[in-house]
Amino acid sequence: MTRNKLEDYEPIVGRNVIDDLRLLAEKLKDRVIQHVNSTSVGGGVAEILNRMIPLFQDLGVDCRWDVIKGGEAFFNVTKKFHNALHGRPENLERKDFDIFLETSEQNIRQMDIYGDILFIHDPQPVALIRKKKDNKWIWRCHVDVSDPLPEVWAFISGFLGRYDAAVFSAPGFSQKLPLRQFLISPSIDPLSEKNKEIPEKTVDEVMAKYKVPRDKPIVTQISRFDRLKDPVGVIETYRLVKKYSDCRLILAGGTATDDPEGAAVLKEVMEKAAGDPDIHILLMSQNDLEINAIQRASTVILQKSIREGFGLTVAEALWKAKPVVASNVGGIPLQIRHKYSGLLCHSVEGAAFSVKQLLNSPEYADKIGVNGREHIRNNFLLTRHLRDYMLLFLALYHPENVVYL
Amino acid sequence: MNRAVQSIKTPFRFFTRLHLTELTGLKAASLVELARLIREVPGSSIYHHTHRFLQQHLYLSPEPPNDFAYWTTGVLGEERLGEILASIDTMQFKDIRSLREKISETLEDYVNAHPKVSLKFADPGEEFHFMKSVSFVLPTSHSAASLEDFTDILGKITIDSIYYHIFEARLRLEKPTNDFSLWLEQSCGRPELANEIGRLDPYTRTMEGLRKALLDILRKGIAK
Numbered sequence: 001m002t003r004n005k006l007e008d009y010e011p012i013v014g015r016n017v018i019d020d021l022r023l024l025a026e027k028l029k030d031r032v033i034q035h036v037n038s039t040s041v042g043g044g045v046a047e048i049l050n051r052m053i054p055l056f057q058d059l060g061v062d063c064r065w066d067v068i069k070g071g072e073a074f075f076n077v078t079k080k081f082h083n084a085l086h087g088r089p090e091n092l093e094r095k096d097f098d099i100f101l102e103t104s105e106q107n108i109r110q111m112d113i114y115g116d117i118l119f120i121h122d123p124q125p126v127a128l129i130r131k132k133k134d135n136k137w138i139w140r141c142h143v144d145v146s147d148p149l150p151e152v153w154a155f156i157s158g159f160l161g162r163y164d165a166a167v168f169s170a171p172g173f174s175q176k177l178p179l180r181q182f183l184i185s186p187s188i189d190p191l192s193e194k195n196k197e198i199p200e201k202t203v204d205e206v207m208a209k210y211k212v213p214r215d216k217p218i219v220t221q222i223s224r225f226d227r228l229k230d231p232v233g234v235i236e237t238y239r240l241v242k243k244y245s246d247c248r249l250i251l252a253g254g255t256a257t258d259d260p261e262g263a264a265v266l267k268e269v270m271e272k273a274a275g276d277p278d279i280h281i282l283l284m285s286q287n288d289l290e291i292n293a294i295q296r297a298s299t300v301i302l303q304k305s306i307r308e309g310f311g312l313t314v315a316e317a318l319w320k321a322k323p324v325v326a327s328n329v330g331g332i333p334l335q336i337r338h339k340y341s342g343l344l345c346h347s348v349e350g351a352a353f354s355v356k357q358l359l360n361s362p363e364y365a366d367k368i369g370v371n372g373r374e375h376i377r378n379n380f381l382l383t384r385h386l387r388d389y390m391l392l393f394l395a396l397y398h399p400e401n402v403v404y405l
Numbered sequence: 406m407n408r409a410v411q412s413i414k415t416p417f418r419f420f421t422r423l424h425l426t427e428l429t430g431l432k433a434a435s436l437v438e439l440a441r442l443i444r445e446v447p448g449s450s451i452y453h454h455t456h457r458f459l460q461q462h463l464y465l466s467p468e469p470p471n472d473f474a475y476w477t478t479g480v481l482g483e484e485r486l487g488e489i490l491a492s493i494d495t496m497q498f499k500d501i502r503s504l505r506e507k508i509s510e511t512l513e514d515y516v517n518a519h520p521k522v523s524l525k526f527a528d529p530g531e532e533f534h535f536m537k538s539v540s541f542v543l544p545t546s547h548s549a550a551s552l553e554d555f556t557d558i559l560g561k562i563t564i565d566s567i568y569y570h571i572f573e574a575r576l577r578l579e580k581p582t583n584d585f586s587l588w589l590e591q592s593c594g595r596p597e598l599a600n601e602i603g604r605l606d607p608y609t610r611t612m613e614g615l616r617k618a619l620l621d622i623l624r625k626g627i628a629k
Contacts, residue, residue, distance in 0.1 A: 016563040020423060023543050146530065171534035174428035181428040183536060329530060338479065391425040391541055401449040402540045402577065 004051075004191045006058045012190050013383050021383065024390040025059035027405055033393065034115025035065040038078070038124035044186070045121045045142055048385075051189050055386055066111060068125045074103040078124045084152035085123065085143045086307075097155060101127070117393055126159045136396040139166045142186075144309045144330055146172045164396050169310045170331040182392055185334060187385035188315045188376070193288035195319055198296065206293035212250060212280050217299035217359050220250040222291055222316075225266040228307045229253075230327075233348050235272045235279065237304060240352035242278070245359045252282040252294055295320050300358045300365070304351055308332055315380045318342065318372030323365040325354040335380065341372040414592040417555055417585075419547040419562055422569035425539045426453070432532040436481065437523045439473070439533055440512040448501040449537040452577055455495060455504065456538070459572065459612065473508060476533045481525050486515045495608050500579050540573060552593060556623040564612045571607050571615065585619070598626040 010018050033056070037045050049065055056063035070078070077096045084090045104127035111128065118137045120126060129137055139160055145153065145168070157177065160166060165180045174181050188195055207214055219238060223229040231251055238249040251269065266283075273279040284290060295301060301317035301324045308330030315335055317324050324342040326332045336342035343354040358365040378384075394403065429450060433439040443451065454472040471491050478487030489511055498504040516523055527533070547562060549555035559567070570584035580587065582603045590599035601622050607615050 020421065020543075020563070020565070023545075024423070024541075168428060171428060171536060172530055172532070174430045174534065176430040181430060183426040183428050387423065388425060391423060391539075394541065395425055395427075395539055401447070401537065402542065405541055405543045 003054050004189075006055055008191060009381075009383050013377065013381060017383050017387075021059060021387055021390070024387065024394070024405075025056075025061050028061050028390060028393055031062070031116040031393065032114060033061065033063045033117045033119060034113070035063070035119045035121065036068060036111070036125045036128060037065075037121035038068050038070065038075070040065075040067050048186065049121075051192075051382060052386060052389075055382070059386075061390070064115070068103075068107045068111065068128070070103045070107075070124070073099050075124075081123050081152050081156070082143060084149040085145050085156070087144075087147040087149065090149065090152075092151065104128070117396065120163075123156050126156060129159050129162045132162055136165075136393075137163045138392065138396070139163045141166060141168050141173065142309070144170070144173055144307065145175065146170075165392065167392065170334060172330075180395070182388075182395070184385070184388045184392065185331060185380060186310050186312055187380050187382045188312055188319060189382045190319060194292050195316060196292070198289070198292055202289070203293045203296050206290050207297050209290075210280065210282050210294075212248065212282075212297070214297060216278075217245070217247040218250060218297060219247055219300045219302060219355055219359075220252065220294060220298035221302040221304065222252050222295065222313050223303070223305070224253040225251075225262050225269060227261070227265055228305060230304045230306050231265065231269045232272055233304050233351070234302055235269065236348045237302065237351040237355065238279065240349065241355045241359070245356055247299070247359060248278045248280060250280045250282060250294060250298065252280075252284055252291070254284060254286060291316075292320075295322060298322060300325060300355050302351065302355070303327065303332065304345070304348075305329055305332070311335065314342070315376050318369070319376045319380075321366075321369040321373040323358045323369045324372060325351050325358070327351075335375070336372070337375070340368065341375040342368055413550055413552075415588075416548045416550040417588045417592070419545045419549070419558060419566050420569055421543050421545050421563055421566040422573055423541045423543070423565060425541070426457075427537045427539050429535045429537060431535040433535075434527045434532045435523060435525060436477070436483070436486075436512060436516050439476075440509060440516065442535060443473070443505060443509050443512065446535050447537055448505065449539070450535050451501050451505045451508070453536050453538040455508075456572060456576075457536075459568065459608075472533075473512075476527075480527045480531050480533075481522075483515075483522060483525070486512075486522075489515070494606075495576070496606050498576065501576060504576070540569075540577070542569065542573075552595065552623065552627055555588075555593075556620060556627060559616065559623065560620055564616070567612065567616055567619070595626060598622060 006018060035049055039046050053063050053065055077099050080090045080092055108128060108130050113131045116135050118135060119140060120128060121140045122142055126139060161178055163179055165182060166177060167182045167184050168174050169185055171183060221234045225231055234251060241247060269281060273281055295317055301322045303311055303314050303326035305327050310331035314324055314326050314332055325345055326336055326342060328344040328346055336344055338344045345351040345354055429446060431442055433442050457472060474487045474491035477483045477490060493507055495504060545566060547558045549558050574580050574584045575582060586599040586603040589595045602619060605618055
């Protein structure tokens, strides 16, 4: 991963935003921030920490990162917790909770807690709170906990009472808790492979590689083959659109070899798409530059999810000034103000109507694409995320609603 | 030496305001719940929901900066009520308490006049979630000792700084008018400019549109 410097962001967000970050960093120069999560590679949390920590260091904020240890049994249990917090039924037994507590106990014994502020990510390290002394502790929940299984939520929230603050990604994830809760949305990095500006030639090459002609408008959904992303609904949407507007459909996502359900969904999608040469099902290995190119080649981007944690693929598309039609779920309505920075939908028919509108009114599509890009620039770039985290750290020492720094 | 420089008593120090959103865990699925919670939540929550739009959507055309109106129209489909809530004239309220009272009364009057609306509920996931703003006020490095300096700085200062001196100072910090008008009148000896800026309705402009309107007034004032 390329390590960018803070100054690299100045042409994108402006000098004032960088100056504000420096002002805030100055107020934190004597604090040590210790992040703790469960993995240093793979997954969204590790990715964001890998990007953020060098930038914090650039700012002069002493930000470090530790990882808890755990065996296969522990991570099998925490995977079940993860699903249960998302509201999926899971068969949890007493021994699952015991495994969690035993591994937590080992980490409590072994981990060096040195931070003035402990930033604990997700449920895996939540029990470390037992090492709290006179420092501040934050629990950062990256999971959609709007409708968790009560048994697991009761277990996890039992650790939260001693934390100083919790952070959620969307308003709907907030729960009644005996501590301060903050809303901090995730972000995209405009300089990453997935989002940086790329030459049109690269876009052409990628489309040629996947044999998708650019002869007619392209409607695209980027997501793994998962029922919660409703890929079958996307094909139904396309068919309703296709009756009136000639176009191609791209469904692009990761391979699903390790996920039996994913393979079944992919099979359904292939069957549904069979016989239509204008539907392109692209099974891709992780390749951010190619995703970037496909998004840029698209006329309209769809995100017809049934459920979303935050749905950063929407922010990625909007950042490329693409008009987006997306379901009104999870963090998507934070990114799309209906009819201003995209179109929200609740059904296949609604999604199809919106796609037709955008294909038939290119000026309107351009306008909401531009609005969408500005909305992302102001609210969902990495620099805003850095700012919110620094404000959060400062809020731990200031209970008041108006803080004079 | 020109008139503006001569009359300055105290330089204007520009501050900026950054904000963090705090969640309350409270949500409403109906108008009755919304009205009840509007009376109960902290003032900083009312402030958040009547001002958030200005900052998050500062590039869009002027839009009712009011989450209550947006939710009532967009989720419950009560367009008439949404229009009434959106057109509440925030400028005429001196503090959050009186603004809260007006919003509450508007909702309660509407529910009393249209009892059937109390049977409407938002779908799960589309409830109104109450949040509040935590403001962090910081001094910037900019200070103006003349009307010309002030105008130059206003042209390049962050939108957050303009927001702080125009919106936050008046309604949240309960000053009699915005900071710019106070300084123009008290330190700069230019009451006519203070009045003109005080009469602007900043809620019906984009933030960049507001900056332009302020600069137009000030440049005309300098030229006089």
